[in-house]
Amino acid sequence: MDHSTHQLTARTATWATAAQATLHCLTGCAIGEVLGMVIGTALEFGNLATVVLAIALAFVFGYSLTMRGVLRAGLPFRDALKVALAADTVSIVVMEIVDNLVVLAVPGAMDAGLDSWLFWASLAGSLAVAFVLTTPVNKWMIGRGRGHAVVHQYHH
16 A cells, blocks of 8 residues: 555544444344344254354345445456455454354343343344444554455445
8 A cells, every 4th residue: 555545544544434334334244143143043043053143144244235335336246245355354253253242141142032122132232332342443444444445446
């Protein structure tokens, strides 16, 4: 990265930009996470299988949301996938570690049914904590021209 590019990314690495990138990531992660938790709980999967399903779906939906915009900008599928992987992998990994650890740490949350306030409150709370802890990671990455910064050139 040349000096002018570094200055540009350092200026664009604001807390607002990081929060926007994290919210974008959270949207895909939350869709996958909630869907995975609901499916796993409804089908009475064990905790491990439910968490694995939720994580897998979080990655699928997280990458899909990024790819949708990049494909719309005209990139071929293979290139769009590379951009999504570069833009979102670290953010999704951090978010998934945090939100799953929080849900697992809440006594009874994983065993609560879909009609339980404990299930939904722990899931919502875990996503909120993940957002707060992932935002600084995204700010750091954007400031170095990584993470969500690689997608900005494709936004219209």
